[in-house]
Amino acid sequence: MSDSRAEMLGRIRRSLKRGALDETTAAPLNARLKEHKRNLIPKRAAGLDHRGQVALFAAMAEGVNATLVRVPSAQDVPGAVADYLSRLNLPARLVMTPDPALADIPWASRPMLEIRKGRAEDGDAAGVTACFAAVAETGTLMLHSGPESPTRNNFLPDTHIAVLRASQVVASYEDGFDRLRQKFAKAGGGFSLPRTINFITGPSRTADIEQKLELGAHGPRRLHIILIDDGQI
Amino acid sequence: MKPTSHAFKANARAALGDPKLQQAMTNLRAGFVERRALMVSRMPEWEQLRDQAVAIKKHTLAHLDFYLENFERNVVANGGQVHWCRDAAEANATVLSICRSLDAKTVTKGKSMIGEEMAVNDYLEANGITPVETDLGEYIIQIRHEGPSHIIAPAVHLVKEQVAESFRATHTHLDPNRKLDDARQMCDEARGIMRQKFLGADVGITGANFLIAETGSSIIVTNEGNGDLTQTLPRAHIVLASLEKMVPTLEDAATILRLLARSATGQEFSAYTTISTGPRRASDIDGPGQYHVVLLDNGRSALLGTEFEDMLRCIRCAACLNHCPVYEAIGGKSYGWVYPGPMGSVLTPSLLGIEEAGNLPNASTFCGRCESVCPMKIPLPKMMRHWREREFSRHLNPAAARWGILAWAFLATRPGLYRIFSDGAALVLGYFGKARGRFRSLPLAGGWTDFRDMPAPQGQSFHRLYARERRRKERA
Numbered sequence: 001m002s003d004s005r006a007e008m009l010g011r012i013r014r015s016l017k018r019g020a021l022d023e024t025t026a027a028p029l030n031a032r033l034k035e036h037k038r039n040l041i042p043k044r045a046a047g048l049d050h051r052g053q054v055a056l057f058a059a060m061a062e063g064v065n066a067t068l069v070r071v072p073s074a075q076d077v078p079g080a081v082a083d084y085l086s087r088l089n090l091p092a093r094l095v096m097t098p099d100p101a102l103a104d105i106p107w108a109s110r111p112m113l114e115i116r117k118g119r120a121e122d123g124d125a126a127g128v129t130a131c132f133a134a135v136a137e138t139g140t141l142m143l144h145s146g147p148e149s150p151t152r153n154n155f156l157p158d159t160h161i162a163v164l165r166a167s168q169v170v171a172s173y174e175d176g177f178d179r180l181r182q183k184f185a186k187a188g189g190g191f192s193l194p195r196t197i198n199f200i201t202g203p204s205r206t207a208d209i210e211q212k213l214e215l216g217a218h219g220p221r222r223l224h225i226i227l228i229d230d231g232q233i
Numbered sequence: 234m235k236p237t238s239h240a241f242k243a244n245a246r247a248a249l250g251d252p253k254l255q256q257a258m259t260n261l262r263a264g265f266v267e268r269r270a271l272m273v274s275r276m277p278e279w280e281q282l283r284d285q286a287v288a289i290k291k292h293t294l295a296h297l298d299f300y301l302e303n304f305e306r307n308v309v310a311n312g313g314q315v316h317w318c319r320d321a322a323e324a325n326a327t328v329l330s331i332c333r334s335l336d337a338k339t340v341t342k343g344k345s346m347i348g349e350e351m352a353v354n355d356y357l358e359a360n361g362i363t364p365v366e367t368d369l370g371e372y373i374i375q376i377r378h379e380g381p382s383h384i385i386a387p388a389v390h391l392v393k394e395q396v397a398e399s400f401r402a403t404h405t406h407l408d409p410n411r412k413l414d415d416a417r418q419m420c421d422e423a424r425g426i427m428r429q430k431f432l433g434a435d436v437g438i439t440g441a442n443f444l445i446a447e448t449g450s451s452i453i454v455t456n457e458g459n460g461d462l463t464q465t466l467p468r469a470h471i472v473l474a475s476l477e478k479m480v481p482t483l484e485d486a487a488t489i490l491r492l493l494a495r496s497a498t499g500q501e502f503s504a505y506t507t508i509s510t511g512p513r514r515a516s517d518i519d520g521p522g523q524y525h526v527v528l529l530d531n532g533r534s535a536l537l538g539t540e541f542e543d544m545l546r547c548i549r550c551a552a553c554l555n556h557c558p559v560y561e562a563i564g565g566k567s568y569g570w571v572y573p574g575p576m577g578s579v580l581t582p583s584l585l586g587i588e589e590a591g592n593l594p595n596a597s598t599f600c601g602r603c604e605s606v607c608p609m610k611i612p613l614p615k616m617m618r619h620w621r622e623r624e625f626s627r628h629l630n631p632a633a634a635r636w637g638i639l640a641w642a643f644l645a646t647r648p649g650l651y652r653i654f655s656d657g658a659a660l661v662l663g664y665f666g667k668a669r670g671r672f673r674s675l676p677l678a679g680g681w682t683d684f685r686d687m688p689a690p691q692g693q694s695f696h697r698l699y700a701r702e703r704r705r706k707e708r709a
Contacts, residue, residue: 004317004319005317008476008530008534009298011534011535012297013298015534015537021299029300029481033481036483039285039289039485039488040278040281040282040285042278042282042491043278044276060501063501064500064504119518119519145520147517150517150518150520151461151519152462152466154461155461155465172487173490174483177483192311193450195510195514195517195520196507198461201500201504201506205504206370206420207264208386208387209388209393209396209419210260210393211261211263211265211389214416214417214420217420217424217456217457217458218367218424219457219504219505220458
């Protein structure tokens with residue numbers, strides 16, 4: 001295997017008509033990586049104030065078949081979840097990620113909701129997760145894996161209910177990356193990503209049969225976003 | 234997949250006479266072309282994004298060795314492994330040895346064009362491991378034992394009745410009298426079957442739209458969510474990626490991601506864009522225990538520094554296929570291998586050789602739409618012309634074409650002679666065509682007149698008319 005590595009790198013260098021880069025020539029490249037400078041950010045979202053970004057996020061998400069409800073505070077989330085499930089005639093049974101971001105929600109206020117905490121298994125029809133951030137530009141949720149946020153919960157249940165706070169809405173993917181770089185910063189500088197970052201824009205879909213759009217291909221059939229205004233708006 | 238690119242002409246003829254294919258191909262326009270145009274119109278910064286994306290890829294390719302080594306270092310730092318593979322055989326052997334080390338019986342697979350290039354499914358199957366394609370389109374062609382006809386919509390050449398027929402033939406455990414009239418029912422059936430495959434698989438294989446040097450991550454972009462279930466549930470995640478998928482940073486990937494979905498499916502953003510870095514962490518409660526990147530060269534390093542280097546910018550969005558009048562008429566399977574349409578007409582000869590694929594760069598009207606819609610501004614027609622030149626200089630065209638081109642070159646590089654010849658031709662054809670104004674048949678021009686009439690010239694060559702007109706203007 002190491003022969004292949006040397007040979008591939010050798011071929012690349014031969015084609016580029018040079019040898020391996022020395023320290024001086026590599027310095028600007030290392031600086032480029034370290035700086036990770038942003039390229040152009042479209043004005044669509046970046047040109048708005050935060051209130052406008054939240055409104056754009058909601059409109060964009062609804063434009064890709066997600067449903068969205070805005071509630072004033074965390075207190076209102078259990079009611080919003082119960083209403084949503086009953087409106088669709090879905091059982092009031094949920095699998096919920098053991099995420100501390102969902103801990104200040106008074107789930108007991110709706111005793112009809114049957115909630116299991118943990119990772120989703122086959123047969124879990126509906127699930128609740130928190131979010132890491134949301135990108136206004138395209139109505140995209142951002143979630144990451146971790147001990148309290150298993151990735152499979154974003155994909156296995158037919159119905160994905162995502163709880164988002166207005167303060168988590170940012171303009172661009174790059175803003176989301178900045179938040180990741182901050183949250184997962186390493187002591188000695190730099191950062192280390194968690195295993196999985198999911199950008200989720202609407203429910204699962206396919207158009208593989210005659211270009212006809214169908215929702216719910218393999219992932220969730222429904223994506224419902226509960227947006228907590230948190231006194232921000 | 235054994236290439237049939239050499240039989241392109243026969244393939245194309247058959248495709249033009251296939252009514253089901255012709256019906257299926259009509260979906261392309263409304264599905265992709267119109268939605269792409271709408272999305273581009275909603276992004277005022279489109280051209281600037283294109284220019285920046287081109288610059289990012291050019292920079293990366295010029296320092297590809299540096300970024301690959303950086304990428305590897307970061308993959309390893311996060312607990313993963315990179316396997317450097319010179320060709321498809323080496324890549325297949327690597328995948329097999331990973332599967333064997335885990336005693337794997339079944340493998341789920343997200344859509345990967347590199348997987349198609351390697352023919353990894355055939356290889357695994359021959360070695361006793363069952364691969365299951367999980368993208369709906371890929372699954373349909375897998376159970377039909379076909380190759381893909383489009384790089385993002387592999388079953389676009391089929392009508393729904395053909396899909397239903399294949400489902401009935403394959404899913405024999407289900408009620409034979411069930412309804413399978415529309416796409417919804419077929420999606421649900423596939424969803425149910427695939428769920429058990431996802432949960433039971435030992436290894437998940439995906440492709441990669443990007444490799445990120447800065448973080449040692451791979452990115453996949455999907456709509457169905459199959460790629461995510463494929464890489465999350467099994468014990469190991471294998472990423473198949475060719476080396477030009479590299480970009481330096483997350484920010485660089487974001488710029489190109491803004492172009493990808495809009496160019497491909499005409500979406501603002503695909504439903505799922507997923508960044509994967511290493512295996513599950515010690516405290517994670519799900520995710521694969523191993524993360525392997527199979528890094529494939531397969532002839533690409535030899536394109537660097539040549540007139541075909543620009544092709545390595547390709548992000549496999551398929552906009553060039555969707556806008557190609559030739560592709561639209563004959564479908565993707567006529568091209569005889571995994572990459573059809575304009576990008577395939579450039580890439581296939583690079584990977585398989587011009588002897589096998591010489592017909593492909595000739596299957597273009599040079600209308601230029603492919604280049605104009607390409608988000609990465611790849612000069613596809615120019616590169617097809619390079620292939621035509623190479624084919625000619627290596628005496629690979631048929632004798633009649635060679636002599637025709639030589640005769641034309643002889644005339645066209647001698648203006649005096651050219652004028653005499655064209656004056657003569659215009660005069661003679663003008664005389665004989667005067668009565669009808671058109672020709673039903675002409676010697677040596679059957680390729681034209683078999684399908685349409687040739688308009689008769691008015692008796693004078695363009696050169697002469699132009700000169701006369703100019704003299705008139707000067708006098709006036």
